[in-house]
Amino acid sequence: MITGAVLAGGKSLRYGRNKSLEVFEGRRLIDRIAESIRAFCAPVFIVANDLSPYYDVDATLVRDIIPHQGPLGGIFTALLFSPNEWVFAKATDMPFLVPALVEMMLECRDGYDVVVPVSRGQHEPLFALYHRRCTPAVGQALEQGEKKIVSFYGKVRVHALAEEQWRRADPEGLSFLNVNTPEDMEKLKWI
Numbered sequence: 137m138i139t140g141a142v143l144a145g146g147k148s149l150r151y152g153r154n155k156s157l158e159v160f161e162g163r164r165l166i167d168r169i170a171e172s173i174r175a176f177c178a179p180v181f182i183v184a185n186d187l188s189p190y191y192d193v194d195a196t197l198v199r200d201i202i203p204h205q206g207p208l209g210g211i212f213t214a215l216l217f218s219p220n221e222w223v224f225a226k227a228t229d230m231p232f233l234v235p236a237l238v239e240m241m242l243e244c245r246d247g248y249d250v251v252v253p254v255s256r257g258q259h260e261p262l263f264a265l266y267h268r269r270c271t272p273a274v275g276q277a278l279e280q281g282e283k284k285i286v287s288f289y290g291k292v293r294v295h296a297l298a299e300e301q302w303r304r305a306d307p308e309g310l311s312f313l314n315v316n317t318p319e320d321m322e323k324l325k326w327i
């Protein structure tokens with residue numbers, strides 16, 4: 137089994153209110169994501185600084201061990217508390233999950249510490265698998281004041297999943313659509 141970590145500690149400054157609690161297709165994003173990853177993850181963590189908005193979510197609530205470090209801090213917390221070797225980290229503002237893509241990522245993890253899709257030349261670190269072996273490198277990056285998730289990738293073995301590969305599982309790249317503003321949420325309704 138692998139651990140699921142829904143990173144939900146963002147400030148939602150661009151959205152104007154906690155976007156994790158926004159309803160899309162009849163469910164709050166946080167519930168939708170927790171449920172979608174429950175199919176292949178146990179436990180499912182919700183990781184945030186302030187857990188009070190999530191008391192009613194069906195998941196294990198885990199507080200950021202070092203607050204206000206951004207998503208890299210959330211990944212660090214998930215790695216430290218995970219009972220499993222692998223953690224699937226997913227942002228709360230990415231509403232879609234294509235199971236075939238996660239299966240593809242799981243199949244190619246042997247011999248690596250990170251499995252991460254690359255889309256338009258950029259890593260998608262908030263839809264990625266992290267092995268517990270990454271913990272020291274992540275801790276070191278945080279100590280150095282790093283905020284970028286990819287900052288520690290040079291210290292571990294990364295399997296970057298090429299676009300032509302992951303598009304076989306998720307042709308439209310739905311998995312990487314994210315919501316930053318209410319306008320983004322409106323656009324989702326047309327997909």
Ligand SMILES: Nc1nc2c(ncn2[C@@H]2O[C@H](COP(=O)(O)OP(=O)(O)OP(=O)(O)O)[C@@H](O)[C@H]2O)c(=O)[nH]1
Pocket residue numbers: 143144145146147148149150151183184185200203204205206207209210211226227228229262316
């Ligand atoms: N656990 C945890 N998650 C975080 C933290 N900061 C951001 N996240 C999550 O990381 C993902 C990406 O966050 P961003 O879109 O960069 O930031 P945001 O705070 O959600 O939105 P903005 O304030 O508009 O930048 C989202 O799922 C956030 O909830 C943090 O300090 N801790």
